[in-house]
Amino acid sequence: AQSVTQPDARVTVSEGASLQLRCKYSYSGTPYLFWYVQYPRQGLQLLLKYYSGDPVVQGVNGFEAEFSKSNSSFHLRKASVHWSDSAVYFCVLSAQTGFASALTFGSGTKVIPCLP
Amino acid sequence: EAAVTQSPRNKVTVTGGNVTLSCRQTNSHNYMYWYRQDTGHGLRLIHYSYGAGNLQIGDVPDGYKATRTTQEDFFLLLELASPSQTSLYFCASSDGWGQGYEQYFGPGTRLTVL
Numbered sequence: 013a014q015s016v017t018q019p020d021a022r023v024t025v026s027e028g029a030s031l032q033l034r035c036k037y038s039y040s041g042t043p044y045l046f047w048y049v050q051y052p053r054q055g056l057q058l059l060l061k062y063y064s065g066d067p068v069v070q071g072v073n074g075f076e077a078e079f080s081k082s083n084s085s086f087h088l089r090k091a092s093v094h095w096s097d098s099a100v101y102f103c104v105l106s107a108q109t110g111f112a113s114a115l116t117f118g119s120g121t122k123v124i125p126c127l128p
Numbered sequence: 129e130a131a132v133t134q135s136p137r138n139k140v141t142v143t144g145g146n147v148t149l150s151c152r153q154t155n156s157h158n159y160m161y162w163y164r165q166d167t168g169h170g171l172r173l174i175h176y177s178y179g180a181g182n183l184q185i186g187d188v189p190d191g192y193k194a195t196r197t198t199q200e201d202f203f204l205l206l207e208l209a210s211p212s213q214t215s216l217y218f219c220a221s222s223d224g225w226g227q228g229y230e231q232y233f234g235p236g237t238r239l240t241v242l
Contacts, residue, residue: 044227055233106227117170
């Protein structure tokens with residue numbers, strides 16, 4: 013069975029500082045990976061996705077992620093955090109199963125920007 | 129604009145109560161999903177459907193029924209609600225079933241079972 017691990021439940025980061033959110037996955041097939049963001053009292057929105065090609069993918073709002081097959085990782089990065097980035101970020105694995113592609117969610121990482 | 133809407137946004141019921149959560153999507157998508165979100169677990173799939181009248185079992189189906197009445201509408205039913213079903217419920221839709229199809233999520237329904 014597939015799994016996704018986000019080891020950091022909360023990350024506090026100064027506004028203007030860089031951010032990295034860690035994600036490790038376990039899946040025997042070829043993974044299709046997403047990062048979703050959940051702003052307070054809202055549903056989940058797609059930040060970016062990766063299936064093949066350049067291991068660094070660009071997303072919305074200045075986010076990017078890097079896929080590493082050797083490390084089974086898909087870490088999310090942002091060069092300069094803004095207070096509006098306060099949200100919960102989910103790493104998600106899409107795996108082929110049955111009639112649909114099942115999404116396996118990590119437990120999420122809450123990002124808390126603070127004044128520098 | 130394509131969207132997924134859910135109602136109610138908040139619901140409080142008592143143990144043993146009967147609850148129906150509603151979801152409507154205007155994306156013209158074939159696939160719809162119900163998830164629950166609990167702290168430390170991310171989102172977990174309850175049921176999903178690939179068209180009107182179809183229902184597939186997800187990863188955590190116990191205590192839940194679902195029905196897809198039209199392409200747009202997908203309902204989640206809790207016939208004997210229990211406190212363990214207190215959670216945040218999300219509905220989603222997608223255009224297809226292969227890997228890589230993005231799922232579009234509704235705003236969620238917060239259910240409290242007393």
